[in-house]
Amino acid sequence: MFDTSINLVPMTKIYFYPKKNPRDAISPSPYMPCFEEALTKNYAVVNQNLIKNGIFEFFKYLFRADLFLYSFIENVVQFRFGKLQAIYFFFFFWCTKLLGKKTLWVMHNKYSHDRKKNKWTDFMFSLMVKHSNLILTHSEAGIEYIQEKYPSYAKKVKFIIHPIPPHFPFVEKAEKKYDFLIWGTISPYKGHLEFLEYLEKNGALGKYKILIIGRYSNQEYGKKLRQYLSDNIQLDDKFYELEEIAHFAHQSRFVLFTHKPTSVLSSGALMDSIRMGAKIIGPNHGAFKDLKDYSFVNTYEHFDQIHNIYESNREIAAPLSEMKVFCKDNSWHAFADKITSHIDGIMKND
Numbered sequence: 001m002f003d004t005s006i007n008l009v010p011m012t013k014i015y016f017y018p019k020k021n022p023r024d025a026i027s028p029s030p031y032m033p034c035f036e037e038a039l040t041k042n043y044a045v046v047n048q049n050l051i052k053n054g055i056f057e058f059f060k061y062l063f064r065a066d067l068f069l070y071s072f073i074e075n076v077v078q079f080r081f082g083k084l085q086a087i088y089f090f091f092f093f094w095c096t097k098l099l100g101k102k103t104l105w106v107m108h109n110k111y112s113h114d115r116k117k118n119k120w121t122d123f124m125f126s127l128m129v130k131h132s133n134l135i136l137t138h139s140e141a142g143i144e145y146i147q148e149k150y151p152s153y154a155k156k157v158k159f160i161i162h163p164i165p166p167h168f169p170f171v172e173k174a175e176k177k178y179d180f181l182i183w184g185t186i187s188p189y190k191g192h193l194e195f196l197e198y199l200e201k202n203g204a205l206g207k208y209k210i211l212i213i214g215r216y217s218n219q220e221y222g223k224k225l226r227q228y229l230s231d232n233i234q235l236d237d238k239f240y241e242l243e244e245i246a247h248f249a250h251q252s253r254f255v256l257f258t259h260k261p262t263s264v265l266s267s268g269a270l271m272d273s274i275r276m277g278a279k280i281i282g283p284n285h286g287a288f289k290d291l292k293d294y295s296f297v298n299t300y301e302h303f304d305q306i307h308n309i310y311e312s313n314r315e316i317a318a319p320l321s322e323m324k325v326f327c328k329d330n331s332w333h334a335f336a337d338k339i340t341s342h343i344d345g346i347m348k349n350d
Contacts, residue, residue, distance in 0.1 A: 017055075140290050254310065283299065
């Protein structure tokens with residue numbers, strides 16, 4: 001017999017932040033639109049339009065949402081009127097708590113990239129750790145960080161591998177024009193400059209063919225990188241669609257990540273590189289460390305280990321069948337079911 005009873009439990013209504021046009025970003029990412037779409041499988045997202053006025057529009061949804069979901073909210077102090085926004089958010093946040101609303105905070109990084117520590121960012125970070133009902137992280141390192149810095153709140157942190165969209169068409173064989181492809185927004189925290197300095201110091205600037213693509217976060221940093229360009233090391237300060245980047249990945253033996261370990265937890269670029277069918281070399285931190293047991297992810301502790309990884313794996317084909325299984329197991333569809341179990345858990349605990 002089928003259960004023909006009607007489910008009278010009202011659908012949870014979620015306010016989703018941030019919600020901006022991806023094209024406004026230096027390096028557009030499908031993460032936010034995919035996250036929102038995954039939520040709509042089981043919930044109603046109450047803010048349908050793009051957020052134009054930042055946190056100053058939050059009060060419009062105070063009585064319309066049951067749960068407020070925030071990504072990167074700790075970064076508001078970096079924007080225009082940042083301190084005022086932080087104070088405004090603090091007041092709004094406690095209004096939601098008094099009304100019994102729930103809060104889900106996605107902790108993407110241990111600390112904001114490219115920013116010096118300051119008391120306002122510390123305040124926002126601490127507020128979210130201590131008073132969110134649920135904290136989502138895409139790296140085991142996120143749990144470890146909260147256990148170390150805020151042990152009393154560690155039980156609220158849930159780890160789900162960074163979801164991945166469907167993989168691009170895989171290419172079994174392609175001519176390799178480059179040894180390393182480094183792609184994404186060109187920012188100091190990603191360690192491009194330190195890697196090139198390391199190669200120069202060790203007389204290896206001409207050893208590898210390296211293609212760096214992406215737009216600068218600031219021109220001064222780009223100027224420093226251009227000092228190291230040669231026939232072997234190319235830099236293209238240009239926005240490319242992911243499909244175009246996948247083409248470069250097919251032409252490269254490895255996609256290389258040189259991120260500094262200070263703040264990195266998860267990496268959307270790592271997941272996109274996997275769905276491009278690329279072999280990965282990255283630092284033994286955050287999501288890279290989480291995935292190092294897969295044959296397509298190799299990690300290093302220091303730059304001097306990259307050469308041995310390269311030599312040992314340069315002629316080994318990418319394990320495309322393994323990548324296909326990984327993409328299926330960690331799809332956004334699968335993520336929707338995983339996050340639902342956690343959200344329903346906090347919504348039942350009134």
